Amino acid sequence: MKQLHKNFVIYLVIALFGVFSFSSCGNKRSDEDIQKDVSEGLTRGTGNDANGARAYSNVNATVKDGVVTLDGQCEGENCADSVVSRVNGIDGVKDVQSNIRQTQAPTDLTLRTSVQSIISKYQGVQADVADGVVVLRGSILRDQVQPLMNELSTLQARKIDNQLAIQ
16 A cells, blocks of 8 residues: 555656646747847837837847847947846846947937038028937928938937928
């Protein structure tokens, strides 16, 4: 009787071990699922980080065996740490390797100075800068619009609001 009880306990332990082993295998997420969640996390700002989507728009991620590798650049102090923290919170991520370069976000004064330098070449164009947003007003010749926008895009403003009247 003791032998039967001992065998029952051994079989029960083996069965429970098998159930837990197989159930943990079923919870492993595929790299594709993790990649999808990482990509969504990088393009969606949060309530605590209203500029998150903009700050992470130049960060790319690859996933292999649950390890996420981040490349690219982001703006602002501690942005790389913020990206790593956000990605670490995604289900299935085992580790995060960060190759992110942090860049300094331009201040409004720096941006305003650069914008004024550019628009001075285009007669009839005025600009206001507030909170990283450039608002263009006035009028411009049609063939000058694209060169102006190309020059302004190099400044990495948060947004360029083109309210110019095209002649």
